[in-house]
Amino acid sequence: MAKIKLTIDDVAVEVNPGVTVLDAAKAAGIYIPTLCYHPALAPYGGCRLCIVEIEKMRGLPPSCTTPATDGMVVKTKTPQLQEFRRGVMELLLTEHPHLCFTCDRKQRCKPMDTCLRSASVTERCITCAKNQRCELQQVSDYLGVYGSKQISLPYKYRELPWSREDPFIDRDNNLCILCGRCIRACQDVRVNGAITFSQRGGQAVVSTAFDCGYKDAGSEFCGSCVDVCPVGAIMERKNKWAGLPDRKVATTCPYCGVGCQLNLTVKNGHIIESVPDADNDVNRGQACVKGRFGIAEFVHHPDRLKQPLIKKDGQFVEASWDEALDLVASKLSGFKKEEVAVLASARCTNEENYVTQKFARMVLGGNNVDHCARL
Secondary structure (H helix, E strand, O other), X not given: OOOEEEEEOOEEEEEOOOOEHHHHHHHOOOOOOOOOOOOOOOOOOOOOOOEOEEOOOOOOOEOOOOEOOOOOEEEOOOHHHHXXXXXXXXXXXXXXXXXXXXXXXXXXXXXXXXXXXXOOOOOOHHHOOOOOOOHHHHHHHXXXXXXXXXXXXXXXXXXXXXXXXXXXXXXXXXXOOOOOHHHHHHHHHOOOOOOEEEOOHHHOEEEOHHHOOOOOOOOOOOOHHHHHOOOOOEEEOOOOOOOOOOEEEEEEOOOOOOOOEEEEEEEOOEEEEEEEOOOOOOOOOOOOHHHHHOHHHHHOOOOOOOOOEEEEOOEEEEOOHHHHHHHHHHHHOOOOHHHOOEEEOOOOOHHHXXXXXXXXXXXXXXXXXXXXXXX
8 A cells, every 4th residue: 555645844754545634743753732632532623723734725724634645745833823722722721720831930830839829729730630641731831821921811610510429430520621532432432322512602511411420321431431531520539639650550351251451550559540451452442340440449459369278177278379279189180070060250361261171171181161151
């Protein structure tokens, strides 16, 4: 397949046919600000922050919906584009707390500093659970939206109630920027349709049918809305204030045999979140409620077994793996093949269950193998 050749900010780029200008820029390592775009979602073109200038094309087209063509010449950060983007940001910030974005002393602050210049104001980045993970912060930094002269429109707190009745998720529409990513993930990717836009114009909010909780709206609690939210409007409740993790660990979800890939975020030796890995062909960034919200619960549960147990004198006592396996092997060797049955578990991966039935048939010599279909 012939490559498409285009120029972005004087950089020659080669991409496959069918990609957008935004995808081509990302492939070349060129940053274009976005808020409504997400790689797991279809192009939307709603936030208008990814606009670009293209030679021989009228207007300022959004790069996320504009196909790349051969010979195209693109500019991504001209003064005209930056001025337009700052105008869009200014409108967004009229209903989103931005005292830290626009503070004249922003460049002097460390990331987790507590502000003493306006201590009575609580709506700021330092009091937001998404601080340092917020995409709005990244876009604001790129556009240089700081200093009192940058913002002319006043901020107004929307005074919308928080939603805390759902078992895994907190919702704060006062932080919502109406990008629609959570709605599109719920409707287009998960095909669940539990959330949608309610009201219109300046009264628009992300809500459910009849403004009920996620549970009553039929949510699967897959966490997709949490994963795609660029700000702190929708967050996982349990680890909301855990802050930035120390590291991430890739693993396979242990709840069933599908083999979904997860990235566990770890802080101080404890799992604080399990996020589906988007870069694989098994689950492609998706998970069920157990894989998304139920990993840390059992890993750190005080009743979890961490050592094999052997019954001695009617009581279970801890033993080493060698001791436990030697005991099992000695017991199994005393039975005939027709006297032994092997039960596999739905919590194991398909590969582990394959090895289990192979052990039953080839080592023990019997065909009495069964499997619990569900748990």
